[in-house]
Amino acid sequence: MNKRINKVAVLGSGIMGSRIACHFANIGVEVLLLDIPAKEGDKNSIVNKALDTAVKTNPSPVYSKSVVKKISTGNFEDDMKKIAAYDWVIEVVVENLDIKKRVFEQVEQYRKPGSIISSNTSGIPIHMMAEGRSEDFKANFCGTHFFNPPRYLRLLEIIPTPYTKPELVDFLMHYGDKFLGKTTVLCKDTPAFIANRVGVYSIMALLHLVEKMELTVEEVDKYTGPALGRPKSATFRTTDVVGLDTMIKVAKGLYDNCPEDKAHDLFKLPEYVAKMESNNWLGDKTGQGFYKKTKTPEGKTEILALDLKTLEYRPQAKVKSATLDMTKAIDNVPERMKIFAAGRDKAGELFRASFFGLFEYVSDRIPEISNELYRIDDAMRAGFGWELGPFEVWDAVGISESIEGMRKYGHEPAAWVHEMLEAGHTSFYKVENGLKLYYDIPSKSYVPVPGAEAFIVLDNLRSKQTLWKNAGASIIDLGDGILNVEFHSKMNTIGGDTLQAINKAIDMAEKDYRGLVIGNDGANFSAGANVGMIFMMAVEQEWDELNMAIRMFQNTSMRIRYSSIPVVVAPHNLTLGGGCEFSLHADHVQLNAETYMGLVEFGVGVIPGGGGTKEFALRASDEFKTEQIAQNVLKERFLTIGMAKVSTSAEEAFELGYLQQDKYSISMNRSRLIADAKAKAIELAEAGYTMPVKRRDIKVLGKQGLGIVYAGANSMYSGKYISEHDKKISEKLGYVLCGGDLSAPTEVTEQYLLDLEREAFLSLCGERKTLERIQSIVTKGKPLRN
Numbered sequence: 153m154n155k156r157i158n159k160v161a162v163l164g165s166g167i168m169g170s171r172i173a174c175h176f177a178n179i180g181v182e183v184l185l186l187d188i189p190a191k192e193g194d195k196n197s198i199v200n201k202a203l204d205t206a207v208k209t210n211p212s213p214v215y216s217k218s219v220v221k222k223i224s225t226g227n228f229e230d231d232m233k234k235i236a237a238y239d240w241v242i243e244v245v246v247e248n249l250d251i252k253k254r255v256f257e258q259v260e261q262y263r264k265p266g267s268i269i270s271s272n273t274s275g276i277p278i279h280m281m282a283e284g285r286s287e288d289f290k291a292n293f294c295g296t297h298f299f300n301p302p303r304y305l306r307l308l309e310i311i312p313t314p315y316t317k318p319e320l321v322d323f324l325m326h327y328g329d330k331f332l333g334k335t336t337v338l339c340k341d342t343p344a345f346i347a348n349r350v351g352v353y354s355i356m357a358l359l360h361l362v363e364k365m366e367l368t369v370e371e372v373d374k375y376t377g378p379a380l381g382r383p384k385s386a387t388f389r390t391t392d393v394v395g396l397d398t399m400i401k402v403a404k405g406l407y408d409n410c411p412e413d414k415a416h417d418l419f420k421l422p423e424y425v426a427k428m429e430s431n432n433w434l435g436d437k438t439g440q441g442f443y444k445k446t447k448t449p450e451g452k453t454e455i456l457a458l459d460l461k462t463l464e465y466r467p468q469a470k471v472k473s474a475t476l477d478m479t480k481a482i483d484n485v486p487e488r489m490k491i492f493a494a495g496r497d498k499a500g501e502l503f504r505a506s507f508f509g510l511f512e513y514v515s516d517r518i519p520e521i522s523n524e525l526y527r528i529d530d531a532m533r534a535g536f537g538w539e540l541g542p543f544e545v546w547d548a549v550g551i552s553e554s555i556e557g558m559r560k561y562g563h564e565p566a567a568w569v570h571e572m573l574e575a576g577h578t579s580f581y582k583v584e585n586g587l588k589l590y591y592d593i594p595s596k597s598y599v600p601v602p603g604a605e606a607f608i609v610l611d612n613l614r615s616k617q618t619l620w621k622n623a624g625a626s627i628i629d630l631g632d633g634i635l636n637v638e639f640h641s642k643m644n645t646i647g648g649d650t651l652q653a654i655n656k657a658i659d660m661a662e663k664d665y666r667g668l669v670i671g672n673d674g675a676n677f678s679a680g681a682n683v684g685m686i687f688m689m690a691v692e693q694e695w696d697e698l699n700m701a702i703r704m705f706q707n708t709s710m711r712i713r714y715s716s717i718p719v720v721v722a723p724h725n726l727t728l729g730g731g732c733e734f735s736l737h738a739d740h741v742q743l744n745a746e747t748y749m750g751l752v753e754f755g756v757g758v759i760p761g762g763g764g765t766k767e768f769a770l771r772a773s774d775e776f777k778t779e780q781i782a783q784n785v786l787k788e789r790f791l792t793i794g795m796a797k798v799s800t801s802a803e804e805a806f807e808l809g810y811l812q813q814d815k816y817s818i819s820m821n822r823s824r825l826i827a828d829a830k831a832k833a834i835e836l837a838e839a840g841y842t843m844p845v846k847r848r849d850i851k852v853l854g855k856q857g858l859g860i861v862y863a864g865a866n867s868m869y870s871g872k873y874i875s876e877h878d879k880k881i882s883e884k885l886g887y888v889l890c891g892g893d894l895s896a897p898t899e900v901t902e903q904y905l906l907d908l909e910r911e912a913f914l915s916l917c918g919e920r921k922t923l924e925r926i927q928s929i930v931t932k933g934k935p936l937r938n
Contacts, residue, residue, distance in 0.1 A: 153319040155268075157181060157327065161238040163228070163255055165202035168272055168300055169244035174206060174213035175302045177222040178745070178803075179331055179820065184234055189227035199225045213303050215745065215801035228255070233262050240268040242296060249276050256281060260289055268320065270296040274348060275405050278341045279313040290315035296324065297345060299535045300394075304746070306822075307535035308334035309345045329603070333745055333820030335534035342521050343409040344402055346528055347535035349521055350542065352402045353513055354506070356418045358387055361505050362460060363422050367498065369442050369457040374471040375499040380492065381485040381539030388442035392435035396442075400429055415513055424460050433458075440465070475499040483642075485539045486548035493549045493557070507545060508558040514542045515566035518593060525580055526590040526601050543580040551578060568593050583612045608826040610638055610673045620656055624649025627657045633666035633837070634830045643679035644672060646730040648701065651708045654734075661717045667833030667841075669742075670712075670734060671722030671826050677747070680729025681705065683756055687926045690917040698917060702761050702910050705730065709763035710902070713737040716843050718836035722829035724822055728752050728798070732810060733762040739836060741816040742829035749805040750798030755935045757877065757922030759885045760793060761913035766905040768793060769889045771809060773851040782853060782897075783860050790861060790889055794882055848901045852891025861886030877921040877938055884912040 158181065162173040165187040173185040185203060189195040206213055207220055214220060226234065235241050241263060245255055252271065259269060265288050271281055278295040285293065295311030308328040312321045321338065328336035339345040344352065362372055369388050377386035391399055400421065407419035421429070428434075428441070435441030444456045444465045456465035475495030479488045492503040514528055522528055529541020546554060552573060555565060572591055580591050582598060588609065589598040613628055620627040624641045637657045639650055654670065661668045671677070689698040712719045712734055721735045724744035732749050735741050743749075751760045751768075759765050768789045776782045791797075792808055799805035802818045819828045865882040868874045874882070887893070888908045891900050916922050921938050928936035 153323040155239070155323055157239050157268075157331075159184070159238040159240075161186065161235045161241045162244060163187075163241065163259070164244035164246075165199040165225075166244065166246075167206075168298065168302070170202045170206035171213040171300065171302045172242060172244060172272065172298055173203070173223055174219070175298075175332065177219040178215045178303065181222065183223045184226065184231070184238060185223055186226050186228055186231055189229045195227050195230065196225050199227065211301070211304065212800060213301060215303075215803035216807060219803075228258065232258050235259065235262050235267075236264050238263075238267065240270070242270050242272060244272045247273060247275055249280060252276065252281055253284070256285060256289075260285055263289075266292060268324075269293045270324075272296060272298055275344065275402065277343075278311045279315075282313050282315060287315075291317045292320060294321065294324070295339075295341070295345075296328075297339075299347070305535060305537075306333065306335045307347055307531060308332065308336050309339045309347065309531065309535075310336055311339045311341050311345055313341060329821055330824070331820060333822070335530050335821075335823070337527050337531045337534070338522075339527075339531075340521055343406055345531075346521050347531040348402050349406065349517065350510075350514060350528060350532060351536045352399060352406060353415055353418065354510055355387065355391065355399060356403055357415070357506055357509050358502075359422050359425055360418060361502065363424065365498070365502065365505070366461075367502065368469065368471075369460065370468050371471050371498060372502070374473070374476065375502050379476050379479045379488065380503075381488070383537040392441035392443055394435070395437050396425070396428060396434045400425070414516060415509075424463060427463060428458075431463075473497055473499040475503075486544070489540070489545050489548035490550075493554075504557060505561060507542075507549070508554065508561045508563045510542050511546050511554060511558060512563040512565055515569050518566065518568070523594070524590065524592070547579045547581055551580070571596070583615075586612045586617065588612055606827060607823045608830060609823075610636070610826065619660070620653070622649045622653060625653030627653060627660065630669065630826070630830050632830070632834060634669060634833050635661050635665050635667075636669045636671060636826065636830075638672045639674065639678060640672070641682070643726075644674050644676055644731070645679050645682040646705075647682040647685055648704070651704050654708050655711060658711055658715045658717070658719070662715060665717065666837040667718045667720065668715075669720050669722055669826065669829045669833055670738075671724075671742075671829050673826070676726035677723040678728065678731030678734075679726055680731055680752065681762065683926050684930045686917065687923065687930055690923055690926070695914065695918075699910065699914055702913055705733075705762040706766075706906050706910065709733050709737045710906075713739075714843055714846060718833050718841045720829045720833045720836070722825050723747050723749065724825055729760070729764075730762045733760060733764040733767070736764060736767045736810065739815070739841070740832050741811055742819060742825065742832050743802045743805070743811075743816060744822045744825050745802050745818050745820050746822070747802045747805060748798050748800065749802075749810045750796060750808075751793050751810075752796040752798060754794055754796045754878075754881055754885075755925070756929055757881060757919065757925035758913050758916045759881065759888065759909065761909055763906065763909070765793065765885065765888045765909045765912075766902060768809070769852060769891065769905050770847060770850050770902065771812070772889065773849075776851055782851075783857060786853060786857050786889060787860065787864075790864075790882075790886060793885055846902060849899050850891075850902065850905065851897055851899055852889075852894065852905075853897050854891055854894030856897060857890035858886060858893060861890065875938060877919070880919070881916060881922075884916060888912050 160176045160181050161184040162169050163186050165185050173183045176183050187199040190197040282290045282293050294316045297309035299305035299307045310324050325336045328334040373386035373388050403419045432438050433440050442458050446454050448454050457468045459466050474497050478491050482488050525543050529543050532538045532541045582589050588601050588604050592599045617629045618626050626638045628636045630636050635657050637653050657668055718739045720740045720742055721738035722742045723735055727749040732751050751764045753760045772785050772789045775785045797808055799808050805811050819825045865879045869879040925936045
């Protein structure tokens with residue numbers, strides 16, 4: 153289907169509508185946001201207030217404040233006719249079929265033939281909204297269910313009706329993936345579609361089990377959080393954030409509309425949940441839910457937990473679990489599942505009682521909600537933030553082993569699971585030649601997950617394509633002459649092992665390959681240098697070793713910049729400190745839209761020491777223009793480091809100066825990141841890449857700039873905005889950025905600035921207050937301002 157989406161109209165500016173509009177603006181689409189006219193005053197006041205509220209929320213729905221310019225507003229009465237110029241019209245009005253039908257009547261009146269129409273409903277059957285519409289409307293209409301918040305939650309469910317053109321479905325599946333950055337999941341038009349059907353079943357089953365097993369709120373959230381590969385907010389905290397009423401609404405809808413569901417009675421509210429609903433204890437939106445934030449007599453904030461027996465709030469109790477303790481040393485999530493399944497305490501019992509029921513439930517939902525099992529896993533990972541979908545957990549525990557346990561808990565998998573095992577197939581997924589295959593029930597064979605060929609998943613390559621590895625990193629052959637360095641330390645922090653791997657990979661690539669990618673599939677690209685190692689060296693006063701370690705870091709950054717092959721860095725999520733410095737030195741940065749990049753060393757009492765300060769001085773020099781005041785450029789660069797500014801998106805990373813024009817590209821979909829980075833490395837190699845020439849023309853301001861830096865630091869200190877130690881770090885930072893106390897503006901080399909940077913870093917590591925800051929990060933995980 154040859155279609156371009158240049159303009160999108162969003163009808164309804166509530167929480168979802170305004171944020172969907174923002175996300176389309178994020179990707180450069182022109183958006184028209186409409187809502188009902190206000191009865192008094194400005195007719196657009198409702199829609200304008202909704203958009204203004206959305207843009208001010210935290211976390212922000214926009215990549216940069218500038219994207220809001222792409223959104224124009226209006227009302228249904230005066231501006232509906234404008235949709236004639238729009239390529240896609242998305243309905244996001246109140247969940248009422250009659251109201252939606254009236255809106256679609258207006259849409260039919262003004263839309264251009266062939267334009268896409270979709271509904272973001274989460275509970276109304278899609279086909280019912282298409283009734284009475286024209287053939288062209290029906291052929292171009294389907295459900296597009298975004299999850300809230302649309303910028304951050306990756307799931308987009310596509311729900312066609314019997315009338316929807318197949319080529320439209322294919323187009324939306326591709327568009328959602330590539331341009332909106334979504335995991336697009338094809339759903340059947342069944343109650344709650346896929347993610348909410350399975351997710352709300354899972355939550356409701358837990359709510360009933362909690363009562364039966366007499367578990368506390370804190371216990372459940374500890375057992376069902378990060379250790380289980382779930383979000384930190386786990387079960388009850390997530391419900392408070394989303395709103396208990398939202399979950400209840402979906403549960404009641406499933407109870408009313410799924411009478412044949414074997415788990416029908418589970419969708420009935422437990423008594424304590426019904427009481428919470430009647431008390432209006434719905435979570436954050438009403439000030440209390442399963443948790444309640446209060447103030448102690450001393451004025452400190454305290455979060456109380458709800459006692460589910462008495463329905464009174466009480467201080468949280470510490471949760472202890474032998475099973476959880478055993479999982480702490482294991483990074484591999486599938487391996488943790490085996491420990492949970494074998495656990496002999498409450499955590500293990502809850503895992504078995506909940507997951508054995510979930511295994512039965514998802515196997516019974518095929519083919520009702522989906523013909524393919526991988527779509528259920530995709531939906532749960534992208535919509536609910538699970539690291540493993542239910543079939544992936546089942547594989548991790550072992551299918552045959554689980555069935556015996558399931559029967560003890562009164563559960564039985566669907567017949568097709570038994571048939572699969574009898575045919576000698578022992579898992580739902582397997583990897584062949586780096587490609588993930590799933591068990592296809594109709595053909596009774598394994599077939600590739602559709603679209604998987606567009607992704608590079610390092611997990612699938614690691615066993616056969618790893619060429620070299622140490623404790624901190626691996627070198628993996630991506631094929632087509634491109635290598636990849638993957639970090640795998642805790643939080644992907646950078647230590648000697650990581651630096652060794654990068655240098656080894658560049659050596660290998662320069663000899664036998666075409667290019668190098670530095671990227672990984674971890675939760676974060678890198679949290680920066682291993683400050684624990686720096687702390688140990690500084691405390692032991694091993695200055696020569698520390699000097700050598702910093703020099704090695706600087707040399708590695710420079711090796712990334714100056715090698716005979718193109719080096720593409722592929723950051724995502726947290727990209728701090730050293731991770732940012734590697735990005736600053738790359739030939740190209742291929743980053744995910746959700747990249748939070750920054751030079752944050754100031755917070756631990758030092759300045760960027762892996763080439764970051766040098767690079768900011770170099771970039772400031774390139775930005776000095778005759779018509780500009782050079783000191784203003786220097787000031788901006790100084791404040792970015794001095795205030796440890798971290799971008800809230802890839803777009804903002806450019807605005808903060810971490811990225812350079814024409815030297816970065818954004819991958820909207822995180823799953824495509826490594827593949828996109830590989831393609832960029834090939835492109836640079838085939839364009840005849842040559843090593844850049846080392847810079848010897850970096851203009852620094854010397855004393856002319858230092859005067860401004862020192863005056864600014866003194867002013868901030870006098871006004872008590874910064875501490876005395878902050879002032880000292882600021883002066884060291886300014887000294888390097890200005891190239892020292894040169895008597896006049898001078899051109900210097902990169903190595904000159906690197907030497908100044910390293911000296912400043914070392915001297916700050918000898919300061920007691922810097923060591924206190926580093927110790928606080930290492931031992932408590934919290935910054936200290938002293």
